[in-house]
Amino acid sequence: MEVALSTLTPIPVAFYGAASPILILSVAGILAMLLSVCGKWNRPRSNFLFLFTILAATLGCLVQNGPRSFSFFEGAFQWGSVAYIGSLLIVGLAGVLAALFYPSYLRTRFFTGEVIALYLFTLLGMLVLLSSDDFVTILVGVELSAMGLYALVGYVDINRLSLEAAVKYLVLGSVATAIFLFGVGLLYLSTGSLSLHAILQPVAPAMQIWQQTGMLMVLLGLGFKLALAPFHSWAPDVYEGAPSGITAFMATCVKIAILLLLFRICRFFLQAQPQWSQLFLYLAAFSIVIGNWLALVQSGLKRMLAYSSIAHSGYMAMLLSIDPHGGALGTLVFYLIGYSLASVAIFGVIMWLEEKNCRNLHLDDIAGLSRKYPLASLALTVAILSLAGMPPTVGFLGKFFILTQAVQGAQVGLVILAALGSTVSLYYYLRVLVRMYMHEPDPISLLAPQRSWLTILVVGTSVSLVVLMGTLWTQPMLEWVKGVGL
Amino acid sequence: MSSIIPIEHSLILAFLLFFIGAAGVLIRRNLITVLMSIELMLNSANLLFVAASRQVGNVDGQVMMSFVVVIAACEAAIGLAMVIAIFRRYGNIKTEFLRALRG
Numbered sequence: 001m002e003v004a005l006s007t008l009t010p011i012p013v014a015f016y017g018a019a020s021p022i023l024i025l026s027v028a029g030i031l032a033m034l035l036s037v038c039g040k041w042n043r044p045r046s047n048f049l050f051l052f053t054i055l056a057a058t059l060g061c062l063v064q065n066g067p068r069s070f071s072f073f074e075g076a077f078q079w080g081s082v083a084y085i086g087s088l089l090i091v092g093l094a095g096v097l098a099a100l101f102y103p104s105y106l107r108t109r110f111f112t113g114e115v116i117a118l119y120l121f122t123l124l125g126m127l128v129l130l131s132s133d134d135f136v137t138i139l140v141g142v143e144l145s146a147m148g149l150y151a152l153v154g155y156v157d158i159n160r161l162s163l164e165a166a167v168k169y170l171v172l173g174s175v176a177t178a179i180f181l182f183g184v185g186l187l188y189l190s191t192g193s194l195s196l197h198a199i200l201q202p203v204a205p206a207m208q209i210w211q212q213t214g215m216l217m218v219l220l221g222l223g224f225k226l227a228l229a230p231f232h233s234w235a236p237d238v239y240e241g242a243p244s245g246i247t248a249f250m251a252t253c254v255k256i257a258i259l260l261l262l263f264r265i266c267r268f269f270l271q272a273q274p275q276w277s278q279l280f281l282y283l284a285a286f287s288i289v290i291g292n293w294l295a296l297v298q299s300g301l302k303r304m305l306a307y308s309s310i311a312h313s314g315y316m317a318m319l320l321s322i323d324p325h326g327g328a329l330g331t332l333v334f335y336l337i338g339y340s341l342a343s344v345a346i347f348g349v350i351m352w353l354e355e356k357n358c359r360n361l362h363l364d365d366i367a368g369l370s371r372k373y374p375l376a377s378l379a380l381t382v383a384i385l386s387l388a389g390m391p392p393t394v395g396f397l398g399k400f401f402i403l404t405q406a407v408q409g410a411q412v413g414l415v416i417l418a419a420l421g422s423t424v425s426l427y428y429y430l431r432v433l434v435r436m437y438m439h440e441p442d443p444i445s446l447l448a449p450q451r452s453w454l455t456i457l458v459v460g461t462s463v464s465l466v467v468l469m470g471t472l473w474t475q476p477m478l479e480w481v482k483g484v485g486l
Numbered sequence: 487m488s489s490i491i492p493i494e495h496s497l498i499l500a501f502l503l504f505f506i507g508a509a510g511v512l513i514r515r516n517l518i519t520v521l522m523s524i525e526l527m528l529n530s531a532n533l534l535f536v537a538a539s540r541q542v543g544n545v546d547g548q549v550m551m552s553f554v555v556v557i558a559a560c561e562a563a564i565g566l567a568m569v570i571a572i573f574r575r576y577g578n579i580k581t582e583f584l585r586a587l588r589g
Contacts, residue, residue, distance in 0.1 A: 136550055143557045150564050160575060164584045167568050171520055174561055175511055178527035181554060182504055185534035185547075189493070192542035194550060237587040 011072075018070045018079040020060035021087050022127050028053035029120035036113020046111045053120060054095035061088040075133035075195050081484050083131035085333055086260045090126050090253045093340055094119070096458055097252070097347075101245045103452035104351045109156050110245070118155070122148030122249075126257035130264075135184045135194040138261065142180070142225070145257065146173050149250065157243040161360070165241025172234040173225065180221025186214030199268045215269050219279060222265070226258045228283045228317055229290040232310045236294075239306035244354060247302060248347035251309050252340040259316055259336065263329060266320050280321035285414060287314025288421040295428045301350065301361045304428060305343075308387060311425060312339055315402055315418060322409030330481045331401045337477075338386060338394035338469065341462045345383035348459040349376050352449050363432065368441025373449075375456075377436045379463045386466045388429040389422050394469040496537030503530035517572065517579040521565040528558045 016023065032049060035041045061084060069080040098119065101110040109115065122145045129141025150173065154166025184194070190207035191198040203211050220231070227235035239247045270277050291311030298304040316335055319328040350361060353376075370377035386395035399422060406415045469477055503526055510523025532551045539547030569579050576583050 136546075136553055139550070139557070140553060143560070147560050147564055150568075154568060154571065158571070161586055163568065163571055163575060164587055167517065167572060167584060168587070170561070170565055170568060171511065171524065174524045174565075175508070175527065177557075177561075178504070178507070178524065178531060181528065181531040182500075182534065184550070185500075185531050185538060188535065188547055188550070189497075189538035189541060192544065194546045241587050 014070060015072045015077065018064055018072075019077060019131075020063070021057040021091060022124060022131070024053060024057045024060055025120050025124040025127065029117045029124060032113050032117040032120060036117070041113040043111060046113065046116055050098060050111075050116055050120075051095075054091060054098070057091045057123075058088065058095070061091060071133070075197065076137045077131060078133040079131050082260050082264055082329070083127075085481075085484050086130040086256060087127050089256055089333075089337065089340070090130075091123060093252045093256075093344065094123050094249065096344060096462075097245055097248050099454055099458055100248070100344075100348050100351050103450070103455050104245065104354065105356045106157055106243055106245065115152070115156055118148045118151050122152065123253070126253060129257060129261050133196045135187075135196070139181065139184070142261075143177060145254065146177065146225075149173075149246070149254065152246050152249075153238060153242040156246060157359075159359075161241040162243060163241075165238045168234055168241075169238045176221045176224035176231075178221075179217050179224065183214045183217025183219075183221060186210045186217065188214075190214060196265065196268045199272045212273070215273060215276060216279070218265065219262075219269070219276065222258060222262045223283055223317075226255070226262065226313055226317075227310055228313055229286040229310060232287065232290065235310055236303050236306040239309070240300060240303045240360060244302065244347055244351045244359075247305075248343060248351075251305070251343045251347070255309070255313065256336050256340065259313075259332065262320065263332060277321045280317050281411065281414060284314045284317040284321055285417055287311060287317060288418055292421040292425045292428075295425065298428070299363050301363060301366070301432070304363075304432075305346065308425065308428070309343075311421060312387070314421075315399065318402055318406050318411070318414055318418060321414070322406055322411060328405060330478070331398075331405055333481055334394075334477065335398035335402060338398040338466065341466050341469075342383040342386040342393075342395060345379055345459050345462040345466065346387075348455055348462070349380050349383075352376070352452060352455045352459075353447050355447075355449075363435050364442065365447065366432070367435045367439035369436045369447075371441055372447075376459075379459045380436065381433055382463045382466060384429050384432055386470070388426055392467065392470045394466050394474075397470055397474060493537060493541045496533060500530045500534040500537070503527075503533065515581050517569050517581060518566075520581065521562065521569070524565075525558055525562065528554055528561075 028049060032046070035045065035049075064079060064084055069078075071078045098110070101107060125141045125144025125146070125148060127141070128144060129138050132138050132141065150166055150170045153169055154163050156162075187199070188194055190203045190211035191201060224231040239250065242250070287310050291307050291309075291314055295304050295307035295311065298307060316332055319332050322328060353361060353366070369380075382393065386393035389395045389399040403415050403418060406418070507523045507526035507530060510526065511520055514520050514523060532554050535547040535551045535554070539545060572584075573579050
């Protein structure tokens with residue numbers, strides 16, 4: 001069948017404004033690839049291109065400020081408050097994390113054309129999945145970001161561990177995609193549409209079972225991608241095997257993208273079928289228990305952080321089980337910002353300490369760190385206390401808001417479990433601090449990092465934000481989150 | 487167009503393929519076979535989309551199917567690239583050799 005050209009509506013000008021971050025990232029990604037293919041790639045050029053792209057994309061997000069909402073191509077591109085705040089956080093954090101690669105031993109590997117292109121396309125995928133109401137576009141976004149990550153995990157630093165991590169990530173991530181996709185297929189069969197809004201329409205009684213199964217599979221597929229227990233088994237391996245910068249990228253940007261997507265989908269799903277919030281009750285409880293419990297016995301720093309990130313996903317998934325309509329999204333964003341800032345500080349210090357023949361730091365490697373590097377130890381201490389949820393950091397407030405909302409949502413059992421889990425988590429967080437401050441340094445320690453202003457700037461800023469947002473800037477932050485329309 | 491094959495048949499076939507694929511991912515020890523099992527899972531979803539497209543009477547499912555074919559191709563490309571890298575480093579492509587990360 002032929003589509004007459006006259007039936008195609010021209011693209012409205014407002015689309016180019018709303019989609020500017022996406023357009024900038026795609027053009028820059030293609031440019032990075034072409035430049036490296038043509039042999040015109042060099043370090044200054046790549047730095048300039050990357051910096052310019054990140055700044056332009058951030059500006060593109062900022063210009064679309066506020067709770068304005070656009071919908072183009074019948075919902076295939078949809079710009080709203082979730083897309084605004086998600087894109088802004090993701091692009092900003094990705095720029096900061098790439099800056100941390102500059103002083104690390106992976107600088108020459110990271111700032112090459114193909115890796116920069118992969119990084120930008122991964123970002124592009126996350127922005128696409130946040131700004132769509134249509135499963136086709138969501139799938140393209142999810143997969144674009146996942147493909148880029150599979151390659152980044154294995155390619156930035158080629159060694160046995162990262163290759164193994166990449167293969168495990170690829171296999172389990174693809175299985176998650178297949179589950180998600182099959183669920184979308186069942187939803188399409190029952191509703192006859194691939195739009196998220198179609199879920200709200202009543203379906204024929206014969207199709208109800210398929211709609212339910214489809215919803216379950218979509219939610220489980222995304223839970224798999226978010227590493228919620230019991231689908232967490234890939235996360236520790238991948239976090240440990242991947243280069244630390246990419247681990248940080250996964251712990252912050254990818255987590256933000258998938259959580260906000262899950263939240264958007266839940267807004268529709270739970271409105272149609274409220275009983276599915278029970279699913280997140282169990283997933284959150286499992287993640288909190290398993291994440292905190294298994295983190296207790298880890299000796300590798302990154303592996304411990306992986307289990308702790310599973311527990312943090314659990315805390316955030318609690319919000320999904322309560323109420324995806326009221327103020328829960330604001331709380332989620334507040335928690336995500338605090339968690340991401342603390343993660344940036346921790347991974348910044350880890351990347352700074354790591355060297356080519358001293359990867360995957362163990363707890364023993366940082367024994368007595370405070371004698372040699374007191375400032376780095378202080379930064380690590382504040383960030384870890386924030387993850388543990390101790391006042392006066394933003395982590396405490398984030399956890400406090402989540403628990404308050406859960407009490408209001410009458411999930412008292414889950415609140416008690418989360419509080420217990422948080423108490424248990426103190427043990428493995430404080431173990432890091434004890435090693436740093438109370439143990440003698442290892443005389444044959446391989447750690448001899450160079451001073452780097454970029455790391456000091458990034459880690460210092462994020463640590464001060466962690467403290468400031470927990471004390472003086474809490475009110476302005478909350479008002480900003482509200483002002484965005486969350 | 488009257489449908490000759492009822493939707494239930496396609497659904498059963500799709501589910502069957504999906505579970506065969508899932509079992510392959512879990513059981514098989516050869517990386518290429520694992521990748522093929524993943525393709526099987528993705529293609530079972532494709533079958534579902536195409537069958538559902540005829541059932542509900544619009545082409546959205548067929549559009550989705552073409553996107554999934556592209557995505558499956560990308561996944562195969564990255565997966566095979568990793569298989570080559572693994573083969574160069576380990577000398578074989580059995581999954582039981584990938585056990586350095588655990589705990």
